Amino acid sequence: MAQPRVPGGDEDVLELPCGESVRLEALDLGMREYDCNCGETHAVVMDVHPPERFLPEFLVEVLREAIETTSEEMPEFDTPHLLGIVLEEFPELVVTRDASENATVGYAMVWVADFDSHRLHEVIVELVVELMEHAVSHANDDAALANFEEEMTAFDVTEFVERYRAERDLEADDPYA
Numbered sequence: 365m366a367q368p369r370v371p372g373g374d375e376d377v378l379e380l381p382c383g384e385s386v387r388l389e390a391l392d393l394g395m396r397e398y399d400c401n402c403g404e405t406h407a408v409v410m411d412v413h414p415p416e417r418f419l420p421e422f423l424v425e426v427l428r429e430a431i432e433t434t435s436e437e438m439p440e441f442d443t444p445h446l447l448g449i450v451l452e453e454f455p456e457l458v459v460t461r462d463a464s465e466n467a468t469v470g471y472a473m474v475w476v477a478d479f480d481s482h483r484l485h486e487v488i489v490e491l492v493v494e495l496m497e498h499a500v501s502h503a504n505d506d507a508a509l510a511n512f513e514e515e516m517t518a519f520d521v522t523e524f525v526e527r528y529r530a531e532r533d534l535e536a537d538d539p540y541a
């Protein structure tokens with residue numbers, strides 16, 4: 365007989381946007397995607413994955429310079445902030461869990477998106493471009509803004525993500541990148 369559901373749910377089970385659920389232990393550190401029972405593949409990101417999984421190092425540096433985080437625990441811009449931006453934009457399509465109390469898994473935070481990791485990658489790049497445009501427009505420098513906008517019209521997110529993923533997978537020396 366099925367166990368009655370505890371209000372608030374089982375701490376070790378993550379309810380996914382598609383209605384399925386997954387045990388936290390089923391997600392391991394090297395996992396970028398989860399093949400779900402719903403038939404879809406969902407992007408998986410953990411705090412141990414560096415932001416370079418999605419963005420080139422120079423851009424991560426720029427973000428670290430430009431963005432003041434409000435978190436005392438994580439003062440430096442990192443993967444959790446990146447996923448925080450995605451979560452803010454798509455609150456119904458991304459779920460997250462603090463697993464730092466769970467000793468059986470090697471990560472402290474996990475995010476699972478409704479979309480696959482390729483689409484998540486595009487979403488992240490799109491949001492970072494918007495974020496940077498916002499930052500540039502607040503700098504009150506019309507020339508810089510015009511310059512940035514011109515560069516961005518020539519910037520193709522789809523193409524960038526294709527190329528970045530191909531190069532990353534060839535060159536990655538960080539197993540979680």
Ligand SMILES: [Zn+2]
Nearest residue numbers: 382384400402
């Ligand atoms: Zn699913």
